[in-house]
Amino acid sequence: MSEEKMKFKRRGFLGAAAATGGVVATGGAVLPKAFAQEGKHEGQSIHVNPGELDEYYVFNSSGQTGEVRVLGLPSMREMLRIPVFNRCSATGWGQTNESIKIMQEGMLPETKEFLKDQGGVYFNGDLHHPHMSFTDGTYDGKYLFVNDKANTRVARIRCDVMKTDKITEIPNVQGIHGLRPQRFPKTEVVFANGEHIVPTINDGTILDSDTPEKDYWTMMTALDAETMKIRYQVRVDGNLDNLDTDYQGKYVFSTCYNSEKGFDVGAMSANPTDWVVIFNVKRIEEALEKGDYEEINGVKVVDGTHGSPYTRYISVPSSPHGCNAAPDGIHIILNGKLSPTVTVLDVRKLDDFFDDKITEEDVIVAQPELGLGPLHTAFDGQGNAFTTLFIDSQMVKWNIDKAIRQYKGEDVDPIIEKIDVHYQPGHNHSSMGETKEADGKWLVSLNKFSKDRFLDVGVLKPENDQLIDISGEHMKLVHDGPSFAEPHDMIIVHRSKVNPISIWDRNDPYWEDARKQAEADGVNLDESAHVIRDGNKVRVYMTATAPAFSLNSFEVEQGDEVTVYVTNKELIEDLTHGFTLGDHGIAMEVGPQQTSSVTFKATRPGVYWYYCQWFCHALHMEMSGRMLVKPKKAAS
Ligand code: CUK
Ligand code: CUA
Numbered sequence: 001m002s003e004e005k006m007k008f009k010r011r012g013f014l015g016a017a018a019a020t021g022g023v024v025a026t027g028g029a030v031l032p033k034a035f036a037q038e039g040k041h042e043g044q045s046i047h048v049n050p051g052e053l054d055e056y057y058v059f060n061s062s063g064q065t066g067e068v069r070v071l072g073l074p075s076m077r078e079m080l081r082i083p084v085f086n087r088c089s090a091t092g093w094g095q096t097n098e099s100i101k102i103m104q105e106g107m108l109p110e111t112k113e114f115l116k117d118q119g120g121v122y123f124n125g126d127l128h129h130p131h132m133s134f135t136d137g138t139y140d141g142k143y144l145f146v147n148d149k150a151n152t153r154v155a156r157i158r159c160d161v162m163k164t165d166k167i168t169e170i171p172n173v174q175g176i177h178g179l180r181p182q183r184f185p186k187t188e189v190v191f192a193n194g195e196h197i198v199p200t201i202n203d204g205t206i207l208d209s210d211t212p213e214k215d216y217w218t219m220m221t222a223l224d225a226e227t228m229k230i231r232y233q234v235r236v237d238g239n240l241d242n243l244d245t246d247y248q249g250k251y252v253f254s255t256c257y258n259s260e261k262g263f264d265v266g267a268m269s270a271n272p273t274d275w276v277v278i279f280n281v282k283r284i285e286e287a288l289e290k291g292d293y294e295e296i297n298g299v300k301v302v303d304g305t306h307g308s309p310y311t312r313y314i315s316v317p318s319s320p321h322g323c324n325a326a327p328d329g330i331h332i333i334l335n336g337k338l339s340p341t342v343t344v345l346d347v348r349k350l351d352d353f354f355d356d357k358i359t360e361e362d363v364i365v366a367q368p369e370l371g372l373g374p375l376h377t378a379f380d381g382q383g384n385a386f387t388t389l390f391i392d393s394q395m396v397k398w399n400i401d402k403a404i405r406q407y408k409g410e411d412v413d414p415i416i417e418k419i420d421v422h423y424q425p426g427h428n429h430s431s432m433g434e435t436k437e438a439d440g441k442w443l444v445s446l447n448k449f450s451k452d453r454f455l456d457v458g459v460l461k462p463e464n465d466q467l468i469d470i471s472g473e474h475m476k477l478v479h480d481g482p483s484f485a486e487p488h489d490m491i492i493v494h495r496s497k498v499n500p501i502s503i504w505d506r507n508d509p510y511w512e513d514a515r516k517q518a519e520a521d522g523v524n525l526d527e528s529a530h531v532i533r534d535g536n537k538v539r540v541y542m543t544a545t546a547p548a549f550s551l552n553s554f555e556v557e558q559g560d561e562v563t564v565y566v567t568n569k570e571l572i573e574d575l576t577h578g579f580t581l582g583d584h585g586i587a588m589e590v591g592p593q594q595t596s597s598v599t600f601k602a603t604r605p606g607v608y609w610y611y612c613q614w615f616c617h618a619l620h621m622e623m624s625g626r627m628l629v630k631p632k633k634a635a636s
């Protein structure tokens with residue numbers, strides 16, 4: 001944007017604000033009056049008093065930490081971490097039999113083979129996009145779906161217990177990035193983009209290539225939301241970045257920043273334009289019915305490359321990134337990244353576009369110039385959009401309708417206001433903003449750099465998730481929230497949508513295997529204090545009731561494969577126990593009415609204390625016992 005134009009905007013802003021008498025000038029900076037006084041501001045309070053509850057849940061991704069974090073908003077207090085792709089020291093995620101089963105169940109056979117001597121599971125992930133299941137265009141509180149860019153997986157979290165319950169590895173692609181659930185009529189399918197282009201049969205037959213246009217591919221994957229099995233994949237030209245779904249259940253949109261199929265930065269950004277791919281879900285499902293697909297690695301793969309009846313490609317300026325459906329149910333925003341613009345599509349035109357009655361130009365209804373580095377857009381439900389400007393380190397509020405009128409040639413400026421954020425924002429998200437119930441109250445800017453905003457903690461600085469009050473005429477930055485590596489994205493869900501339980505159902509499928517094994521061993525999990533020997537396998541069953549385990553000690557022989565099952569018998573909420581076995585690297589959470597189990601080899605003879613690591617009782621320290629490992633008799 002030109003200096004001239006910028007100046008004009010500043011003047012316009014000052015004029016409008018001055019007319020209401022609500023501003024004071026401080027050394028050139030213009031601040032809303034109340035905001036300038038002792039840091040107070042008009043609008044919503046961010047202060048949640050001790051004992052009071054937040055109005056919203058925030059489900060925050062954690063990037064390369066591989067977990068999901070649950071915060072309250074507006075306080076931004078962190079309440080829970082849900083391990084997904086990571087190994088968790090506190091809960092035993094990645095170590096308990098229950099979690100390993102979930103991690104391995106949806107694993108591809110070749111990955112199982114690859115991990116055989118490396119712990120059996122991946123211990124890292126790169127979780128970018130958490131999205132809740134929908135019913136009729138708004139959150140239904142049932143599941144969260146998340147991606148793993150690092151190890152090409154999609155996972156599901158049950159919102160009733162806030163635990164991961166399914167992880168599916170996706171074949172034929174590499175690096176799952178953009179992910180969204182179907183919005184309407186309800187989430188039956190979850191869509192996930194493979195980002196990197198690779199040889200589809202990636203067995204080393206094809207390595208480097210001078211003809212990537214026919215050797216390297218990627219696909220969009222559709223998973224069944226209930227079974228988490230793959231329904232189909234659609235092969236596309238270029239690569240795939242971010243993705244969103246419409247409010248009609250008909251179309252899926254994906255940005256592509258590497259239409260060139262380049263292997264390095266220069267090649268990837270060579271063309272002045274890339275594209276958005278639009279998937280016609282109904283036509284794809286018809287293709288599956290009539291058999292118009294190829295089967296690759298057991299997955300039905302539909303051809304969605306140029307010329308396919310199942311997709312359309314719309315050119316947008318080079319290297320688009322975020323893809324966001326507006327809560328008006330009509331507009332899709334494609335964020336320019338290398339272009340200072342965002343491109344606005346009108347979904348009502350897509351039926352005609354797919355029938356070749358109109359051209360791609362007809363589908364684009366606006367392309368406002370917003371600033372440098374637009375990455376993601378959020379909405380207030382009142383026709384306004386908020387776009388992060390990565391390079392400018394700003395949040396820009398703009399009006400969709402005005403952008404459309406400007407595109408038609410009217411002399412209107414869609415930009416309403418810009419504020420600085422600190423610094424380099426990636427995603428942003430507004431309260432209920434990706435649902436038809438977008439309420440225009442809060443906006444969070446997830447900034448990649450924090451630099452001088454917090455006490456210096458050395459080389460690795462936190463990210464900064466900044467809370468912005470968008471309920472009034474002006475955006476007001478009200479809170480800086482440091483966060484560890486590296487939340488990309490979040491959703492802000494009204495608390496009325498989320499209803500977790502506090503005590504497990506004894507019949508929960510989570511420990512189905514433990515239940516079956518106990519039955520086979522003639523053990524009642526609820527009354528157990530048993531040591532069952534089965535060759536060199538030993539199964540130890542105990543219960544936990546504050547402040548004691550039902551077994552004070554158990555004895556095994558050196559070299560035994562030991563499985564310990566602990567059942568928490570408490571009926572009181574928040575009374576979590578744990579089982580930590582000293583000098584064995586073992587610890588697990590056992591929530592009220594939950595059974596948890598862990599299997600290990602008792603190779604070290606001697607006495608090893610186990611204890612409860614969740615402070616549960618005045619005698620919590622005494623909640624312990626001993627594992628006695630009898631040395632193997634030396635062979636004579
Ligand atoms: S991507 Cu990270 S800032 Cu993975 Cu959603 Cu845009
Ligand atoms: Cu049980 Cu501490």
